[in-house]
Amino acid sequence: MYVESKKEKTRELWRFHGGLHLPDRxxxxxxxxxxxxxxxxxxxxxxxxxxxxxxxxxxxxxxxxxxxxxxxxxxxxxxxxxxxxxxxxxxxxxxxxxxxxxxxxxxxxxxxxDGLEEWAALPQxxxxxxxxxxxxxxxxxxxxxxxxxxxxxxxxxxxxxxxxxxxxxxxxxxxxxxxxxxxxxxxxxxxxxxxxxxxxxxxxxxxxxxxxxxxxxxxxxxxxxxxxxxxxxxxxxxxxxxxxxxxxxxxxxxxxxxxxxxxxxxxxxxxxxxxxxxxxxxxxxxxxxxxxxxxxxxxxxxxxxxxxxxxxxxxxxxxxxxxxxxxxxxxxxxxxxxxxxxxxxxxxxxxxxxxxxxxxxxxxTAEEVPRPEPAKACIRCGRCADVCPANLLPQQMYWHCRAKDLEKVQDYNLFDCIECGCCSHVCPSHIPLVQYYRYAKAESWALEQTRRESELAKRRHDFRVSRLERMEAQRKARLRKKKEALKNKPPAAEKPLAGHSGDEKAAKQAAIEAAMKRAAEKKAKRQPGPKNTQNLTPAQQARIKAVDKRRNGAAANRQQQDPEQPN
Ligand code: SF4
Ligand code: SF4
CATH class of the missing domain: 3.40.50.11540 (NADH-ubiquinone oxidoreductase 51kDa subunit)
Structure with missing residues (x-):
């Protein structure tokens, strides 16, 4: 039962193209x-x-x-x-x-x-x-x-x-x-x-x-x-x-x-x-x-x-x-x-x-969805276009879908199709038109995805190539600059060391000589003094010789008895 209400105002309404009156069940x-x-x-x-x-x-x-x-x-x-x-x-x-x-x-x-239906703390x-x-x-x-x-x-x-x-x-x-x-x-x-x-x-x-x-x-x-x-x-x-x-x-x-x-x-x-x-x-x-x-x-x-x-x-x-x-x-x-x-x-x-x-x-049940009749050839009756609520040309879209010409289908505003199924519903040739459009959309999305991915890959490749070219150009520029700097350098002149006048040279020579003298004196101080075998009397020298002779004889005997013994 419907009751008119003052809150329900009369309003001008428009009509969209096509549409169907369906048994609503x-x-x-x-x-x-x-x-x-x-x-x-x-x-x-x-x-x-x-x-x-x-x-x-x-x-x-x-x-x-x-x-x-x-x-x-x-x-x-x-x-x-x-x-x-x-x-x-x-x-x-x-x-x-x-x-x-x-x-x-x-x-x-x-x-x-767990059957407890225990609530979490909810926002205020x-x-x-x-x-x-x-x-x-x-x-x-x-x-x-x-x-x-x-x-x-x-x-x-x-x-x-x-x-x-x-x-x-x-x-x-x-x-x-x-x-x-x-x-x-x-x-x-x-x-x-x-x-x-x-x-x-x-x-x-x-x-x-x-x-x-x-x-x-x-x-x-x-x-x-x-x-x-x-x-x-x-x-x-x-x-x-x-x-x-x-x-x-x-x-x-x-x-x-x-x-x-x-x-x-x-x-x-x-x-x-x-x-x-x-x-x-x-x-x-x-x-x-x-x-x-x-x-x-x-x-x-x-x-x-x-x-x-x-x-x-x-x-x-x-x-x-x-x-x-x-x-x-x-x-x-x-x-x-x-x-x-x-x-x-x-x-x-x-x-x-x-x-x-x-x-x-x-x-x-089978009564509600009778087995679909086999699709026949399109007879160009135009009924599909008459009922299309998106005001499209379903028959033309169908032809291009069949030809797998996705660009052409999109030219016919494929993506405005709301997949309502009105066209399929009225088609006397039982062509499952909406299935073709779903397929074409899925294919177009997949193609678009592939195109985006290859574009991205190409952008990455181009970027890498340009980066390598830039680095090579920079390297060459540095080399060129270095060569030019070497070419423009004045030849080294035979001249006294900067800051060394004649007086300074003489002072330096004197300092060297003084240092050499000091070194010689030090060396002389390090010379060993007279040995305790110098200035001996002939008797002392004879005693030493006799001791040396005995020591050498004993060493020779040991060597004969045990060749492994050191002298
Ligand atoms: S309703 Fe079916 S037969 Fe008629 S034009 Fe559209 S596709 Fe062709
Ligand atoms: S399914 Fe698409 S082409 Fe067919 S009637 Fe609906 S909107 Fe139009």
């Missing part, structure tokens, strides 16, 4: 009351849950962590920290399957809950946020690890620093994809939290206007939000027509303001910033209660799940555990999707955990 989950997920035996927390640099672990295996404690962070400018969703022990830091289109594994912190709540500088609020939002929770996962604090005035703040409550109802449930059950978050964002950005956009298939949500607003508040709840993909950022800006975000441009270029309602609610919790982002609302839906509905679940809970808590699989599921049926991607395994940007787990 929201009735499967939207009216069921919110359930709280039971803690699993293990929480698996990927370090990369956001756009930007991956967080680095701040804890070790075996360490006990408390609920809400920061367990990973990075010093990079674009990143988001990670917090423990409950108290328990870190039992592993290793590779686990993550929710990603590649189906690959990545580094995760694994926590075994900032209840009077209007008196606080936006830099302090941004820091709080950064430390709470908040990222865009509508699926974009861009760190919210970075987005809240636009560096230019913002005219319009848009809060996205459109939730246009079929099956997904978690934002609807959030706006109905926690409208106060959403509106408080919007007030904080409005204070931080000082925008001229603030619009909460909700599709008109969510009347209860619109009413709940309106009930939270004061008449004098500059926040409007705007009912927009239900049309897929009105929740796309550029499409929503077009609907509400008529402004077109330029090709490859950002909303800030037209004075707009968009945030999702879940992000706003997480910001309110971080600022008003000091709580980090450790859980989120998620839709479990599809005919392949026994009891679809919305869950308030801790981050890190494996998809399979959540599905079990929703009654388990019904029959043999055909497809397990993370996100909606149009923009989501297949989950390779239900062991992948719930992350910050995961708004929906879809388990579809």
């Amino acid at each position: 929201k009735e499967l989950s939207r009216q069921r009351p919110l359930r709280h997920a039971v803690l699993p035996s293990r929480l698996i927390l990927p370090l990369q849950q956001h756009i930007g640099a991956a967080a680095q672990p701040m804890v070790g295996v075996g360490e006990r962590v408390l609920k809400g404690a920061m367990i990973a962070d990075s010093a990079a400018p674009v990143t988001a920290p990670l917090h423990a969703p409950t108290s328990g022990a870190v039992v592993e830091i290793g590779e686990h399957p993550i929710p990603h289109p590649s189906g690959l594994s990545d580094l995760c912190i694994v926590i075994e809950p 709540p900032i209840s009077d946020f209007r008196s606080v500088d936006s830099r302090i609020l941004r820091q709080r939002i950064r430390e709470a690890g908040i990222v865009g929770m509508g699926g974009a996962t861009f760190p919210a604090a970075v987005k809240l620093n636009p560096g230019k005035p913002i005219k319009t703040l848009i809060i996205n409550g459109a939730e246009c994809e079929p099956y997904i109802t978690c934002d609807d449930r959030l706006m109905r059950d926690f409208a106060d939290r959403v509106v408080n978050g919007v007030r904080i964002l409005q204070h931080m950005l000082q925008s001229e206007e603030c619009l909460i956009a909700v599709e008109d298939n969510k009347p209860e949500a619109i009413l709940a939000l309106l009930q939270q607003l004061d008449d004098e508040e500059k926040i409007e709840v705007v009912r927009i027509p239900t049309l897929y993909p009105s929740g796309g950022e550029k499409q929503l800006i077009r609907i509400l303001t008529g402004r077109e975000v330029p090709t490859s441009g950002l909303p800030t270029q037209v004075g707009v910033i968009c945030h999702n309602v879940s992000t706003a609610a997480a910001i309110a919790e971080a600022v008003l209660q000091g709580r980090p982002l450790i859980s989120r609302l998620v839709t479990l839906s599809g005919e392949g799940i026994r009891k679809p509905g919305n869950f308030h679940a801790p981050l890190g809970i494996p998809a399979g555990e959540l599905i079990a808590q929703a009654g388990g699989y019904r029959g043999e599921p055909q497809q397990l999707i993370l996100g909606g049926p149009m923009m989501g991607f297949d989950l390779a395994t239900d062991r992948a955990p719930l992350t910050k940007g995961a708004n929906c787990l879809l388990c579809l």
